[in-house]
Amino acid sequence: MAPNHTIFTMLLAASLVIFAISCWRRFSLLSLGRPEDRTDDPGRRIGEMLRYAFLQQRVLAKPFGLNHFVIFWSFLVLAIANGEFLLHGVFPGISLARLPDGIYFPLLLVLDIVSLLALAAVTIAAARRTIAPPYPEARTFEAYFILSLIAILMLAYFGINAGKIAAMTGGTLNVALTWMPVSSRVAMFVLPAEGRYVHDISWWSHAFALFAFICFLPNSKHMHILTAIPNCFLRRFEKPNTLPMEEFTPENTFGVGRVDRYTWKDLLDSFSCTECGRCQLACPASITGKPLNPRGVIHDIKVNLLENGPSLKLGGTPLKSLIGQNGEGSVCEEAIWSCTTCGACMQACPVFIEQMPKIVQLRRHLVETEATFPEELLNLFENMEGRSNPWGIAPSERTKWYSQMQVRPFEKGVTDYLFYVGCAGSFDSRNKQVTVALALLLDKAGLTWGVLGKDEKCCGDSVRRLGNEYVFDRMARENVTLFRDRGVKKVIVQCPHCFSTLKNDYRQYGIELDVIHHSELLRNLVQDGRLALNGTAGDLGVLAYHDSCYLGRHNDIYDAPRQALELATGTPPVEMGRNRENAFCCGAGGGRMWMEEHTGERINITRVKEALEQRPDTICTACPYCLTMFEDGLKDVRAETVTVRDVAEVMAEAALR
Amino acid sequence: MLIVACIKQVPDTTQVQIDPVTNTLVRDGIPFIVNPYDTHALEESLRLKDRFGCTVAAISMGPPNAEATLKKALALGVDRAILLSDRVFGGADTLATSNVLAAAIRKLHTEYDNVGLVLCGKQTIDGDTAQVGPGIASRLGYQQLTLVDKIVDLDFSAGRIRVSRKLEGRHEIVEAPLPAMLTVVRELNRPRYPKVPMRLAAAAAPVEVWNNQVLNLEEQSIGLKGSPTWVSKIFSPERATGEILGDGYADPDGTAKLLIEKLLAKDMLPL
Ligand code: SF4
Ligand code: SF4
Numbered sequence: 060m061a062p063n064h065t066i067f068t069m070l071l072a073a074s075l076v077i078f079a080i081s082c083w084r085r086f087s088l089l090s091l092g093r094p095e096d097r098t099d100d101p102g103r104r105i106g107e108m109l110r111y112a113f114l115q116q117r118v119l120a121k122p123f124g125l126n127h128f129v130i131f132w133s134f135l136v137l138a139i140a141n142g143e144f145l146l147h148g149v150f151p152g153i154s155l156a157r158l159p160d161g162i163y164f165p166l167l168l169v170l171d172i173v174s175l176l177a178l179a180a181v182t183i184a185a186a187r188r189t190i191a192p193p194y195p196e197a198r199t200f201e202a203y204f205i206l207s208l209i210a211i212l213m214l215a216y217f218g219i220n221a222g223k224i225a226a227m228t229g230g231t232l233n234v235a236l237t238w239m240p241v242s243s244r245v246a247m248f249v250l251p252a253e254g255r256y257v258h259d260i261s262w263w264s265h266a267f268a269l270f271a272f273i274c275f276l277p278n279s280k281h282m283h284i285l286t287a288i289p290n291c292f293l294r295r296f297e298k299p300n301t302l303p304m305e306e307f308t309p310e311n312t313f314g315v316g317r318v319d320r321y322t323w324k325d326l327l328d329s330f331s332c333t334e335c336g337r338c339q340l341a342c343p344a345s346i347t348g349k350p351l352n353p354r355g356v357i358h359d360i361k362v363n364l365l366e367n368g369p370s371l372k373l374g375g376t377p378l379k380s381l382i383g384q385n386g387e388g389s390v391c392e393e394a395i396w397s398c399t400t401c402g403a404c405m406q407a408c409p410v411f412i413e414q415m416p417k418i419v420q421l422r423r424h425l426v427e428t429e430a431t432f433p434e435e436l437l438n439l440f441e442n443m444e445g446r447s448n449p450w451g452i453a454p455s456e457r458t459k460w461y462s463q464m465q466v467r468p469f470e471k472g473v474t475d476y477l478f479y480v481g482c483a484g485s486f487d488s489r490n491k492q493v494t495v496a497l498a499l500l501l502d503k504a505g506l507t508w509g510v511l512g513k514d515e516k517c518c519g520d521s522v523r524r525l526g527n528e529y530v531f532d533r534m535a536r537e538n539v540t541l542f543r544d545r546g547v548k549k550v551i552v553q554c555p556h557c558f559s560t561l562k563n564d565y566r567q568y569g570i571e572l573d574v575i576h577h578s579e580l581l582r583n584l585v586q587d588g589r590l591a592l593n594g595t596a597g598d599l600g601v602l603a604y605h606d607s608c609y610l611g612r613h614n615d616i617y618d619a620p621r622q623a624l625e626l627a628t629g630t631p632p633v634e635m636g637r638n639r640e641n642a643f644c645c646g647a648g649g650g651r652m653w654m655e656e657h658t659g660e661r662i663n664i665t666r667v668k669e670a671l672e673q674r675p676d677t678i679c680t681a682c683p684y685c686l687t688m689f690e691d692g693l694k695d696v697r698a699e700t701v702t703v704r705d706v707a708e709v710m711a712e713a714a715l716r
Numbered sequence: 717m718l719i720v721a722c723i724k725q726v727p728d729t730t731q732v733q734i735d736p737v738t739n740t741l742v743r744d745g746i747p748f749i750v751n752p753y754d755t756h757a758l759e760e761s762l763r764l765k766d767r768f769g770c771t772v773a774a775i776s777m778g779p780p781n782a783e784a785t786l787k788k789a790l791a792l793g794v795d796r797a798i799l800l801s802d803r804v805f806g807g808a809d810t811l812a813t814s815n816v817l818a819a820a821i822r823k824l825h826t827e828y829d830n831v832g833l834v835l836c837g838k839q840t841i842d843g844d845t846a847q848v849g850p851g852i853a854s855r856l857g858y859q860q861l862t863l864v865d866k867i868v869d870l871d872f873s874a875g876r877i878r879v880s881r882k883l884e885g886r887h888e889i890v891e892a893p894l895p896a897m898l899t900v901v902r903e904l905n906r907p908r909y910p911k912v913p914m915r916l917a918a919a920a921a922p923v924e925v926w927n928n929q930v931l932n933l934e935e936q937s938i939g940l941k942g943s944p945t946w947v948s949k950i951f952s953p954e955r956a957t958g959e960i961l962g963d964g965y966a967d968p969d970g971t972a973k974l975l976i977e978k979l980l981a982k983d984m985l986p987l
Contacts, residue, residue: 307912307916308916309920429911430908430910446747488965529915
């Protein structure tokens, strides 16, 4: 059937109505979310959007990213051809051919070649999905359907042109051969007499593929075509190493127990997921067989929103609970408790979805509103509240580590630095050795520093990541008051969790502390010549460095510990397979330190095995939790000849001999 | 039906030191906690509330700052929190304390048609006498069921309770008519964790304070005057000097062996 503009116009109108209704249905659900401001610094936002949405910087970080880059840009370029097609279908008078030849011919060339590139890219995408999908569940009907639609669009594009070219002769044919190389090659298979049929069939195929695409898009994961760009624009600039504060007034609700307690941006995130699976491939919980899958969490939020949306819009209650074991659309409790808050998911996500804070919000609901949580945590919470440390040890024991040495109390004007020792450094027998090593190094470098002794309190990191915001809020306020009263400005810490909490979380409480992690401080002291190294720590053998999540991903400190180790040993540490921003968690963050790990392989074992692939003699950490996790893991895999050392201990080997 | 949970604010004993001069506990700056055994009594009362819809009152005798303890009880879900506080109650031994608590419960009797159960922790961690619960029971004429680790059966309409008592190496199932006073052990239950909305509500909710004008007890039966016992001295026994065996960090297996040998030699390991 020859192109029929009336039928075309009617079908297009119908598709656009379906498109508009579907978009409205989804986007109007965003208004159910709580308010959140994401409009600060628009200039920077535009820059980031160009970088990440248009130049696809994060997409390109993985091998198949290039393929997506090609599809994305083809999509933009071919929008010209598809726009013309739609307009021409309705108003036959409109055509690109009316452009001057000097523009029209090169444009034809570009469209012809880009169509071929796009066809190749979707073919590769389909093949990859079949042969080696990013994750097994990625082989969905939806994915293949959309890829096929794109392929049909491209083939039909060639068909339309080839149909026309087949009937051409003389000068016009020569122009076509020059400016439409792909289409004219296709035309070689078309007899002049068949040109018309080929053209008509292709034209309708193109039309139907386009209509199907328009109707299907807002109802599928390909919604990301509409939302990914705004999602990059609306990304959070601050690293999500802090969580939003809660206001403890009786009329408030705490955490997220139903989908409309998320903010509109959280909900937009759920519509922006491309289901690429990069987050789950980076997630230590998913990899080691826990029921947590960050992609799944985002998907469940979306499904839950779509299911409950209509009722919530009318002011009703949710029909499907967000937390629980109700299949798709609900997140099970074990998944919620499996997260180590390592941030690998957020680092991997090409469209800046913030998975981890959404999980913590669910924890908040469980802890604060329901008071249900894994058994082990009851003691932890009570110890934190009662004695301000995870073990419930008497605060007076905080001074025990320096019973054999001279340590001053921190005093404003007398001591420059507060050495905030932290709970592990104060109470854990292995980590106390690190504390002592660091204290000796500080003395050797001639720094004046003091401690709070028995007045020191836990920073509250674990309770915050575990969702016990109420207790964290109290602990933070107490600490901030203490720091203010004592006139604390510069703080040395040896724990990345203390580091991040004091530096980032406490800022929400109005205090800007100059917090320095010991790995940075020690490196600086050596580089500035203030801390002399007497020898090297070379006898530690091959040394592998493990990035702590809260030092690395959450605070971008990757080089300082490596440089410190290089200064101490004379050689840079060897790198594990996954390192720096892609490093794999030790398993202890997010309060997981205090919980049992029953499902799947233990995260620390996975990481220890990865470390052992480099055949190190010493594994070096910069975090008390990592230190514990590695020592335990090495015992479990019976690799007892390998030792674990903190950066400070390695430095001490070189400086204090 | 009213259930009364008796709770006490105690100093966090892991942090308590003894003043060698005055022979008293140094309480300055020491945080207070709810007596751990009492938290189980409280929890059981709340479970009975959940099950039978009873009213739960938490009562505590102590100085004004013991209000914090009762706030915690409110945050966990008790309906009433009553602080028995008066200077004349101070310096009480277990006899005088049980007089005050019993009087308060008696007064609650007049407000509710029925006081079914009184629950106490088996003892407090500061005094360790385990006498107050039984004292209350005798003064009120209630059945006393001590060291309860399980309520096997409770029938309010028939007025009977059957409990399991945890004794040295055995359990005893006993049945008694109501009203009864139970002292409970840790194995009874796992205390709940307060929900934030309840904590916030508790912060605003009032703790009733009853002084002796309310209870109207004779001064001879309360406080210092009503206490036939008094503490003449508190001290920490000298610890015999310890010994560090081996190097547990460098050689955990060897050190464990050393320890086992040592214990075996002293016949301190059951084999
Ligand atoms: S923060 Fe880490 S553990 Fe949690 S979901 Fe993301 S990748 Fe998984
Ligand atoms: S959340 Fe981000 S990384 Fe994970 S599947 Fe979706 S788009 Fe990919």
